[in-house]
Each structure stands twice: as structure tokens, then as C-alpha cells.
Amino acid sequence: MPLNSIPPTTTVANLLVKQEEARRIGTHSDISFWGGIVPGNESELVPLLDAGVKGFKCFLINSGVDEFPHVTERDLVKACDALKGTNAVILFHAELEEHEHEHLSESQTDPSAYATFLASRPASLELSALDLILKLARSYRHLRFHIVHLSAASALPRIRDARTDGINNLTVETCFHYLCLQAEHIPSNATEFKCCPPIRNNANRQLLRQGVLDGTIDYVVSDHSPCIPELKKGDFMRAWGGVSGLGLGLSLLWTEFRGEVGLERITSWLSSAQAAQVGLEGRKGELRTGADADFVVFRPDERYTVTRDHLLFKNKVSPYIGRELHGQIVQTWLRGRQVWDGKRTLPLTGTFV
Incomplete structure (x- = not known):
């Protein structure tokens, strides 16, 4: 992603810094970079595409950095005009408002209560953003155009209607935490659950599940x-807003959807749909002759309880600690070479794609 590591990927010069750092330290996976759209960088967008970015992310609300x-809409019009003829994909953090926290009532002022945070990021922010995105898509x-981490199920009818009306250049994702967690179960000050947009109630969660099952939501990400x-x-x-769940997604979705869909459908939500979006279909996201031989060995009948030892990322804070999951990855292979044996990471083999 283009932010949260300095420099932001908003110029070719900054992209080159990040590419060189990735070469220096090495990677355990094949990687690509997203560019970013910020006010005034429209002249950098086509050069960024030419330098290898797969598309561009932007925020319609304060990013926090x-x-x-x-x-604004004016910035986006400049960016879209600059990208004419490219078939580029623009990713939106899709919350839009004018006055932060204007939605809080006097009864929602306890900062330790999850309900206070939830009320500060209502679904109306996502609906307002969707209206602007659909305007641009038309x-x-x-x-x-792509909506990242959709959390408000109330947006789904508008998305369905837009597609019925012929808006076929809009895709949507949701996240593991919106499908597997619910606001009613979040304790006071359990800030490992805080993210933007927020985790909403169980009724909303059930509608998001249906949106994934019926194809309104194109895929699922961490x-x-x-x-x-x-x-x-x-x-x-x-507290910082963000959920850490990298490496747990297959188990989370198998736990949530087993009995309703098979592993083939779940892996399409996790791999082939994204590969197609960024032009890697035929190479990534599928098992077939000529593809990159990226796969995991998965034991669907195993159960395990998530502990800190299961978290392979650096800062071991996650709302999934203590959660029992069905299905466990025991090996990971990258382009035909084993890079994870269930206990340790093997030598670096990643490259740019």
C-alpha cells in the first residue's frame, strides 16, 4: 500500500526508494506496489503506471497520516482526466464526511466503549462515498473503480442497482474482520478490534456474508x-485504527463458510479475483500448467486456537488471539519452492511481479 511507510508511493522517485529497499532486504513473497492519489500529484500517475504500480489508492476522509x-472530488476529476486511456484501477477508502464525529450524541461520549467509536463512523459515511464513486464510474x-474494505451492508443494494444499470467498472471487497467479528462482542477498551470503517453489528455482518455469497462483493482481503x-x-x-490478521484468512473464511461453499470458492475470493484485477491472471491465483505454482498445503479438519505464536507478523496484536479456527496451513510454496514448513520461514525467494 502507498502509505504508512515513508516515503508515500505518490511519485516515481518515492516508488524507486521502496523498490530498492525491497530488493535490499528481500521478501518471502512475490510483491507489487500500489501507487497513491493525493492532491496535486496527477502528473505523476501515468509515470507511476509505467514504472510498475498496479493501480492507485486514495482516501475520501482523513487518512490519519x-x-x-x-x-476531494476536484482532485479525483484531475486524476481521472490524467489517467484517460490507461484502464487504471483506482482504490477508494470509501468514507466521506464534512465534520468528524458530528454523529456522536451526548450518550455516546465514553471513549472506552466500542459503541462510541462505532457511532463516530456511521454507515452514512460509506454511502456518501459510494455516491461520489458511482458518479465517477459513470x-x-x-x-x-474499486471500494476497499466495505463494512456497511446498506451499500449493497445501491451497488446491485448500479450494476443492473450497466455500471460494470466497479468492484468491491470486504475483510475477514467484517465477516467474522461483530460489534456486540467487542469489550471496552479492546482496541485491537478498532479499524476504519468499523466492525458493525451482527445483522450487518449477515448481510455482508450474503453479499459475498451472491457475488455483489467480489473478494475478501485482510x-x-x-x-x-x-x-x-x-x-x-x-488508539491506532487497524486490524492485524495477515496469514489467518484461509482459516477464518473456512471457519465461517464451511458447509456453505467449498474450498474452491473460498480460494477464488482470496486469490484468483485479485490476480485478475491487477493483470496477473494466468500466472497467479490458480493451479494450472504454466502458472507460478504458488500454493499452500491445508488441513481442513484440523482445529487450533490462535496464539501469539501463530502471528508471523512483527507486532503481535490481533483480535483473533484466543479464537478457535478450523483448518490450518502447514506448508506454503512460491513458484514451486517451499517457503514455509509450518514452523519456520525458509530462504527468501520473492520477486517483483
Whole structure:
């Protein structure tokens, strides 16, 4: 992603810095970079595409970091005009509002209560953002538009209606945490559950599940957003917003959807749909002759309880600790070479794609 590591990927020069750092330290997976759209960088967008980015992310609301300011409709029009003829994909953090926390009532002022944070990020923010995104999608049919981490199920009818009306250049994702967690079960000050948009109630969760099953939602991602543990301390209104769940997705979705769909459908939500979006179909996201031989060995009947030892990322803070999951990955292979044996990571083999 283009932010949360400095420099932001908003210029070719900054992209080259990140590419060189990835070469220096090495990677355990094949990687690509997203570019970013911020006010005033429209002249950098086509050069960024030429330099290898797979598309562009932007925020319609304060991103939380100074080096990646959010964009307005005017900024987006400039960006879309600059990208004419490219078939680029623009990813939206789809919350839009004018006055932060204007939705809080006097009874929702306890910052330790999850209900206070939830009320500060109502579904109306996502619906307002969707209206703007659909307006752009109608005006720029040659470009592709994508909503990242949709949490508000109330957006689904509008998305279905837009597609019925011929808006075929819009795709949507949701996240493991929106499908597997619910607001009613989040304790006070359990800031490991805080993310933006927020985890909503169980009724909303059930509608999101249906949106995945019926294809309104195109695929499911982690939206892994880590931070050092110190930034998660405090209450819901002050702590860093982001859920860490990288590496748990297959088990989470198998736990949630087993009995309703098979592993083939779940892996399409996790791999082939995304590969197609960024032009890697035929190479990534499927098992067939000529593809990259990326796969995992998965034991669907195994159960395990998530502990800190299962978290392979650096800062081991996650709402899934203590959760029992069905199905466990015991090996990971990258381009025909084993990179994980269930206990340890094997030598670096990643490259740019």
C-alpha cells in the first residue's frame, strides 16, 4: 500500500526508494506496489503506471497520516482526466464526511466503549462515498473503480442497482474482520478490534456474508494494518485504527463458510479475483500448467486456537488471539519452492511481479 511507510508511493522517485529497499532486504513473497492519489500529484500517475504500480489508492476522509492527505472530488476529476486511456484501477477508502464525529450524541461520549467509536463512523459515511464513486464510474467508463474494505451492508443494494444499470467498472471487497467479528462482542477498551470503517453489528455482518455469497462483493482481503503495540494502548477514540490478521484468512473464511461453499470458492475470493484485477491472471491465483505454482498445503479438519505464536507478523496484536479456527496451513510454496514448513520461514525467494 502507498502509505504508512515513508516515503508515500505518490511519485516515481518515492516508488524507486521502496523498490530498492525491497530488493535490499528481500521478501518471502512475490510483491507489487500500489501507487497513491493525493492532491496535486496527477502528473505523476501515468509515470507511476509505467514504472510498475498496479493501480492507485486514495482516501475520501482523513487518512490519519500527514504525508498522505485525502482527496476531494476536484482532485479525483484531475486524476481521472490524467489517467484517460490507461484502464487504471483506482482504490477508494470509501468514507466521506464534512465534520468528524458530528454523529456522536451526548450518550455516546465514553471513549472506552466500542459503541462510541462505532457511532463516530456511521454507515452514512460509506454511502456518501459510494455516491461520489458511482458518479465517477459513470463519467469515466474507461477507468476501473474499486471500494476497499466495505463494512456497511446498506451499500449493497445501491451497488446491485448500479450494476443492473450497466455500471460494470466497479468492484468491491470486504475483510475477514467484517465477516467474522461483530460489534456486540467487542469489550471496552479492546482496541485491537478498532479499524476504519468499523466492525458493525451482527445483522450487518449477515448481510455482508450474503453479499459475498451472491457475488455483489467480489473478494475478501485482510486489510492488514499493523502498528507497534504502544499505538494500540488507550481508548477507542485515541488508539491506532487497524486490524492485524495477515496469514489467518484461509482459516477464518473456512471457519465461517464451511458447509456453505467449498474450498474452491473460498480460494477464488482470496486469490484468483485479485490476480485478475491487477493483470496477473494466468500466472497467479490458480493451479494450472504454466502458472507460478504458488500454493499452500491445508488441513481442513484440523482445529487450533490462535496464539501469539501463530502471528508471523512483527507486532503481535490481533483480535483473533484466543479464537478457535478450523483448518490450518502447514506448508506454503512460491513458484514451486517451499517457503514455509509450518514452523519456520525458509530462504527468501520473492520477486517483483
